[in-house]
Amino acid sequence: MSELNIKYHNDFLKEVEENVEEGKWVKMCMQCGVCAGSCPLGPHWAHPPQELFMMVRAGKRAEVLGSDSMWMCTSCYNCVVRCPRKLPITQIMHGLATYSNQLGLTPKIQPTRDFSILFWKNCTRTGRVNELKLTLGLYFMDGFMAGIKKGWAMRGIGLGLVKAGRLNAFELLKGHVCKDQKGIRAMLNKAAEIEQRRKRPAV
Amino acid sequence: MTTPIATSQTILVVGGGISGMTAALEAAECGKQVILLEKSPTLGGRTSLLYRYFPKLCHPVCGLEINLRRLKGNRNVRVITMAEVTRISGTRGNYTVAAKVSPRYINENCTACGECARAVSAEIPNPYNYGLDQMKVAYLPHDMAYPLRYVLDPSAIGTEEAGKAQAACKYSAVDPGMQEEALELTVGAVIWATGWQPYDAAKIQPYGYDRFPNVITSLEFERLCDPHGPTGGRILRSSDGKEAKNIAFIQCAGSRDENHLRHCSRICCMASLKQTQYVRDVYGEDGKSTIYYIDIRAIDRFEDFYQKVRKDPTVSFIKSKVARIAQESKSGDLILHGVDTEGYHRYANTHDLVVLAVGMAPSVHGADIPAEIVADSSGFLEPGSGIFGAGCASGPLDVNRSVQHATAAALRAIQVINQNSNAEPAP
Ligand SMILES: Cc1cc2nc3c(=O)[nH]c(=O)nc-3n(C[C@H](O)[C@H](O)[C@H](O)COP(=O)(O)OP(=O)(O)OC[C@H]3O[C@@H](n4cnc5c(N)ncnc54)[C@H](O)[C@@H]3O)c2cc1C
Ligand code: SF4
Ligand code: SF4
Ligand code: SF4
Ligand code: SF4
Numbered sequence: 159m160s161e162l163n164i165k166y167h168n169d170f171l172k173e174v175e176e177n178v179e180e181g182k183w184v185k186m187c188m189q190c191g192v193c194a195g196s197c198p199l200g201p202h203w204a205h206p207p208q209e210l211f212m213m214v215r216a217g218k219r220a221e222v223l224g225s226d227s228m229w230m231c232t233s234c235y236n237c238v239v240r241c242p243r244k245l246p247i248t249q250i251m252h253g254l255a256t257y258s259n260q261l262g263l264t265p266k267i268q269p270t271r272d273f274s275i276l277f278w279k280n281c282t283r284t285g286r287v288n289e290l291k292l293t294l295g296l297y298f299m300d301g302f303m304a305g306i307k308k309g310w311a312m313r314g315i316g317l318g319l320v321k322a323g324r325l326n327a328f329e330l331l332k333g334h335v336c337k338d339q340k341g342i343r344a345m346l347n348k349a350a351e352i353e354q355r356r357k358r359p360a361v
Numbered sequence: 362m363t364t365p366i367a368t369s370q371t372i373l374v375v376g377g378g379i380s381g382m383t384a385a386l387e388a389a390e391c392g393k394q395v396i397l398l399e400k401s402p403t404l405g406g407r408t409s410l411l412y413r414y415f416p417k418l419c420h421p422v423c424g425l426e427i428n429l430r431r432l433k434g435n436r437n438v439r440v441i442t443m444a445e446v447t448r449i450s451g452t453r454g455n456y457t458v459a460a461k462v463s464p465r466y467i468n469e470n471c472t473a474c475g476e477c478a479r480a481v482s483a484e485i486p487n488p489y490n491y492g493l494d495q496m497k498v499a500y501l502p503h504d505m506a507y508p509l510r511y512v513l514d515p516s517a518i519g520t521e522e523a524g525k526a527q528a529a530c531k532y533s534a535v536d537p538g539m540q541e542e543a544l545e546l547t548v549g550a551v552i553w554a555t556g557w558q559p560y561d562a563a564k565i566q567p568y569g570y571d572r573f574p575n576v577i578t579s580l581e582f583e584r585l586c587d588p589h590g591p592t593g594g595r596i597l598r599s600s601d602g603k604e605a606k607n608i609a610f611i612q613c614a615g616s617r618d619e620n621h622l623r624h625c626s627r628i629c630c631m632a633s634l635k636q637t638q639y640v641r642d643v644y645g646e647d648g649k650s651t652i653y654y655i656d657i658r659a660i661d662r663f664e665d666f667y668q669k670v671r672k673d674p675t676v677s678f679i680k681s682k683v684a685r686i687a688q689e690s691k692s693g694d695l696i697l698h699g700v701d702t703e704g705y706h707r708y709a710n711t712h713d714l715v716v717l718a719v720g721m722a723p724s725v726h727g728a729d730i731p732a733e734i735v736a737d738s739s740g741f742l743e744p745g746s747g748i749f750g751a752g753c754a755s756g757p758l759d760v761n762r763s764v765q766h767a768t769a770a771a772l773r774a775i776q777v778i779n780q781n782s783n784a785e786p787a788p
Contacts, residue, residue, distance in 0.1 A: 195684025195699035242618035
């Protein structure tokens with residue numbers, strides 16, 4: 159019994175229901191396979207949604223929360239429109255990713271997560287996304303030399319954007335910001351507070 | 362037509378499939394007066410369009426024949442075909458029913474000699490073969506038709522075809538001047554046995570029923586396998602007329618699906634299991650059937666049948682609801698894409714022909730039936746106080762259960778009539 163408990167956390171489904179966005183839907187999956195077969199990224203993942211949901215129910219906590227799969231979801235909603243049980247699959251996928259991130263269980267090199275963090279920092283700093291800084295941040299994510307290489311490869315597009323007035327090199331210095339910086343900060347703090355109240359991660 | 366005499370002692374049965382015929386006969390054999398209204402030109406309903414019945418794989422003809430013999434021997438049932446109820450008012454024990462009877466353009470004189478059909482040349486899609494072939498505008502629905510009388514399609518009226526049919530008939534049976542008639546009936550109880558409709562397969566977009574000629578429904582497959590059907594019992598593809606030997610059956614096509622029908626249609630697993638045996642009958646060991654399923658629901662006593670098919674080496678089972686079908690444009694073959702649940706293997710399997718095991722939708726629309734009738738979340742009828750659903754109008758059932766259910770409905774209707782006759786002593 160106890161051995162089984164170590165191998166399979168039988169209360170993992172409950173944990174997901176309580177902590178993951180739309181997690182209460184996981185038990186409604188009837189394992190038909192339509193989502194797995196419909197997902198355009200399915201062939202490139204370890205676990206399609208169908209399998210991930212079964213793993214949740216089987217109590218495979220470490221495998222689920224440490225999986226790369228939910229980070230690969232592109233929110234195309236193909237699965238959601240076809241699911242015969244109308245599960246909000248996309249939301250659950252993002253919910254699982256968020257929860258895994260909260261607990262620090264995400265795999266070390268996870269580009270989707272790294273980009274999300276970059277994006278979040280960029281847009282919450284001033285209330286506006288600074289596209290130039292975001293792009294450069296992305297290029298240099300894998301180190302200085304890699305950044306230079308990528309920037310060089312993309313120089314044609316960059317120059318084209320400058321010429322068309324879609325990119326302003328001065329944005330790198332200060333850039334546009336939202337007027338009410340204090341208001342933005344207060345709003346973000348409030349949102350974080352609400353989220354904390356809603357989700358109490360059971361570690 | 363003379364309006365039938367009906368009183369609050371009469372039971373009205375709407376729908377002349379196996380359920381309606383059973384309900385009408387059971388009540389009539391208890392001495393009750395029954396009027397049986399059928400929308401189409403013949404009794405028999407959908408069962409007369411099946412090739413064989415599970416579980417014993419007998420032909421539907423014999424069951425129908427017994428019922429028709431009972432019907433011919435009973436004076437208490439009045440059958441009116443091509444009739445539809447338009448309104449019901451009143452309460453338990455005393456309903457007023459309005460119905461319209463469409464013209465058949467051929468009267469009681471018809472001997473079913475078939476001369477009119479030979480004389481006309483215009484053709485229309487044959488609904489008795491689900492439009493897989495054409496039939497003449499003067500036609501007999503099928504060999505088991507009751508009444509055994511030809512029909513002239515309304516499209517022939519006002520054209521020279523009607524004249525040709527009239528000229529060919531030696532019995533003055535063709536009457537292009539026939540008009541629609543209105544009926545008003547007083548009845549004590551109503552049995553609603555309007556049966557079911559196949560779910561519209563074209564609505565299941567990823568399966569391409571409306572785009573790929575070699576994706577067909579389970580009902581069309583019944584007709585293909587029937588020696589009296591459009592291909593003389595050969596399983597031919599409509600794209601190129603080639604024999605299909607590697608056939609996929611997709612279960613729950615439109616059933617158990619919040620986007621389509623919510624309910625399990627209950628008979629389609631058995632229907633596909635049965636149909637794999639048609640394939641075996643035609644090709645022996647050379648045919649190949651593959652059933653794609655969520656889970657096999659061979660309801661109660663039918664588990665044996667399922668186990669027998671499981672052992673058949675020509676039949677394989679893949680536990681997966683197919684996600685998408687693509688067509689190979691050159692060959693017309695179909696590629697089924699999905700992931701199986703037993704191991705999560707991704708597949709892309711090629712088949713000659715795909716049969717969608719379509720779900721059963723209730724066929725209760727069209728008439729203004731009183732509020733007393735309640736339907737469940739799928740639209741099937743729940744029992745009322747004086748109006749009773751029978752057979753597939755009340756839920757997806759096989760023939761055996763439809764007959765049981767119809768017998769129960771007859772008993773309920775008889776109770777209403779008996780209460781009526783107790784309340785008003787016989788004159
Ligand atoms: C692919 C397939 C294979 C099947 N194979 C089998 C099998 O092997 N064995 C088995 O037991 N069952 C089988 N079934 C199930 C079987 O078809 C049903 O159980 C049976 O048809 C039920 O009969 P019913 O009289 O209730 O309905 P129906 O057969 O639908 O009859 C209803 C009748 O009512 C008439 N009607 C409809 N609306 C009106 C109206 N408004 N007014 C007047 N009349 C109306 C219709 O014209 C029809 O004649 C199969 C079903 C499918 C889909
Ligand atoms: S489509 Fe829906 S019911 Fe089917 S396996 Fe995916 S989540 Fe489960
Ligand atoms: S929304 Fe995500 S999980 Fe769903 S099909 Fe698209 S990529 Fe796959
Ligand atoms: S309508 Fe006349 S010609 Fe046609 S089948 Fe009947 S009797 Fe024969
Ligand atoms: S009987 Fe089988 S195929 Fe039909 S809806 Fe139920 S599970 Fe699906």
